[in-house]
Amino acid sequence: MLPPASVRKYSAGPLDMVWQCLHHRAYSRNLLSAVFFLVILGGLWYTLIPHSQRSFGDLFGSGKKVGISPEQVSDSEWARRAGEVRNAFLHAWNGYERYALPHDELMPLSDKPIDNFNGWGVTLFDALDTMLLMGLKEEFKRALPVVERANFSMEPGKYAPFFETTIRYTGGLLSAHALSQESILLQRAEDLAAKLDPIFKTKSGFPLYAVNTDTGSTKGTPMGTLAELASLQLEYTYLAKxxxxxxxxxxxxxxIQALAQANLTRTGGMFPIRWNLTSGQPLDYHMSVGAQADSAHEYLLKQHLLTGKTDKKNLEMYLRTTTYIISNLLYISPRRHLLYVTDTPSSYAEPGRPTHTLEHLSCFLPGLFALGAHTLPLDDAASMGIHMKTLHDIAPLARSSWEKISTYNLTQLHMWVAEGLAQTCYTSYADQPTGLGPEEMLFLSPGKDADQGTLWIDVLERWRLSAPRTLPPGVGDKVPVVVTDEQRRQGSSKFRDYALKKPGYLLRPETIESLYILWRVTGNAKWRDRGWKIFQAIEKQTKTGSGYASLKTVEHLPPIKDDAMPSYFLAETLKYLYLLFSTEDPVSLDKWVFNTEAHPLPIFQWTPSEREAFGV
Incomplete structure (x- = not known):
């Protein structure tokens, strides 16, 4: 699949001059001057740029780094690699089935079970659609009786966290139903939804934190976090349909209505983390795309797509959110020019200073931006019934954010964000001796007011005004920087522009998710190649006799393993790797939408009778 034409327009560089000279006689007299120009420029580049930072992309605008171009791989080889991921899933599943079923998760070092998500067998429910996509019919057949016997009961005093239960259990059941049409799966999802329903005893319609599925008693304060209260729309819409x-x-x-009616004048149109569950209004100004916020932003676009692009409210909220992110939350590091997204904690009066922390959880964002650029006519808002300037006139901060990006080609701008962030997320893997990425990174912030750092949009504007002939700042491949123990003692941020804030690797999927979406949107094989390198590192560094284990740190070899294999490793990490390497496209981005736990749901259109019955 090729990217939109607007995304494929790259600036010409000196190599284009040579190409024209060689292929167009009208330019032949310029050949000598072009070659001379290249020699001089190359000499300056070699002399002035440190070896670890040299990039042919920086010189020629190609974006390709020295020595890291993707290898040429045949379809049969990609199919073989997809088969290796399938074998990895079988290894993890068989270990879970042998040592942990019907409990929630396997502890892959001690070969013991653990019940940390209600005790109903979350790994099984989370893995159902992965089995179907991988063609594991026997494993799926063995899992169905467990689904049929599940009663979703709880002891007194125990509570099911609504967010995790919905995205893992309900989402897993609905996606497996969509792929298999097994009626029992839809029925079990309905049974679970009925048991969870007391969670909605709030005036706003936002869910509380947790509920006992037998007694109906709830748990939680009047305050909720964004991800937990606004990540159910896809699952419940599918159920209704x-x-x-x-x-x-x-x-x-x-x-949807509570989010659309919230007062966002103080936050520039973006949703902060903490909310009042009674009034349905924000409680602070902590802006983030990471923990406690991530999936709510994701569901704005995906709810619009799931319903056949008919949900205008979610579309408007998505456009406001992405505008704010581009203008206010994207920064660029001083030496390697790594693009990253961070958060701004709140003093409960106004947004605070950026933390310059990049969470692994935030690495879903490149994929979201790429998906939006692929599915939305961002530069023809009128065709979507949107007036962009009016949309951002809710507050001075929102208007200011829109003015910063309004003169850009928005499809191209969103793809720059996607590719730049994805590059940084992948670089966080390639920089480590284990080949795996850390949970959190803290970026170096230069300048007189170091806490502020350098906003990417400001650097981008200076780049644009300089008549650029290279890729935008932050976009393009980076040479990995693996620091030595001595350099680490000196402070690794001096060499990599960041230090590890939380060095563990938790088998997370977000970076791989973005690589998968970028591969499908751009057709550029480098995203596939990077996913293969990550999978090889997973196999080498995390595999145990019964499954795969999280790591306590990504900085040391041999790595110290942690006795945990989260269910999302089978639901998301291995699924996205399999789809990234697969020569088929069983869940096209034009026909399916993934929930935040990577459970695909088919895009649909409301029928006239459904519109009337539901009041859509």
Whole structure:
């Protein structure tokens, strides 16, 4: 799949002059001057730029770094690699099935089970659709009786966290139903939704934190976090569509309406983390795309796509959010020019200073921006019924954010964000001796006011005004920098522009998710190649006799393993790797939407009767 034409327009560089000279006689007299220019420029580049930072992309605008071009791989080899991921899934699944089923997760070092998500077998429910996509019919057949026997009961005093239960259990059941059409899966999802329903006993329609599925008693304060209260729309909309029951749509729509009616004048149109569950209004100004916020931003675009691009409210909220992120939360590091997204904690009066922390959880964002650029006519808002300037006139901060980006080709701008952030997320893997990325990184912030750092949009504007002939700042490949023990003692940020804040690797999927989406959107094989390198590191560094283990740190060899294999490793990490390497496209981005736990749901259109019955 090729990217949109607007994304494929790259600036010409000196090599283009040579190409023209060689292929167009009208330019032949310029050949000598072009070659002379290249020699002089190359000499300056070699002399002035440190070896670790040299890039042919910096010189020629190609974006390719020295020695890290993707290898040429045949379709049959990619199919073989997909088979290796399938074998990795079988290894993890068989270990879980042998040592942990029907409990939640396997502890892959001690070969013991652990119940940390309700005790109903979360790994099984999370892995159902992965089995179907990988063609593991026997494993799926063995799992179905466990699904049929599940009663979703809880002891008194125990509570099911609504967010995790919805995205893992309900999402897993609905996606497996969509792929297999097994009616029992939809019925079990309905049974679970009925047991979870007391969670919605709030005036705003936002869910509380947790509920006992037998007694109906709830747990949680009047304050909720964004991800936990606004990450149910996809699952409940699918339930409404495929059961014909309005009550499920009402649950999803209540969240959509509460978000759309929230007062965001102080936050520039973006949703902060903490909310009042009674009033449905924000409680602070902590802006983030990471923990406690990530999936809510994701569901704005995906709810619009799931419903056949008919949900204008979610579209408007997505456009405001991405505008704010580009203008206010994207920064660039001083030496390696790594693009990263961070958060701005709140003093409960106004947004605070940026932390310059990049979370692994935030590495879903490149994929989201690429998906939006692929599916939305961002430069023809009128065709979507949107007036962009009016959309951002809710507050001075929102207007200021829009003015910063309004003169750009928005499809191209969103793709620059996607590719630059994805490059940084991958670089965080390539920089480590284990080949695996850390949970959190703290970036170096230069300048007189070091806490502020350098906003990417400001650097981008200076780049644009300089009549650029190279890729935008932050976009393009980077040479890995693996520091020595001595350099680490001196402070690794001096060499890599960042230090490790939380060095553990938790088998997370977000970087791989973005690599997969970028591969499907751009067709550039380098994203596939990088996913293969990550999978090889997973195999080498995390594999145990019964599964795969998280790592305590990515900085040391041999790595110290942690006795944990989260269910999302089978639901997301291995699924996205398999789809990245697969020569087929069983869940096209134009026909399916992934929930935040990588459970694909088919895009649909409301029928006239459904519109009337549901009040859509």
């Amino acid at each position: 495929h059961t014909g029951k309005k009550e499920y749509w009402n649950r999803a729509n209540a969240v």
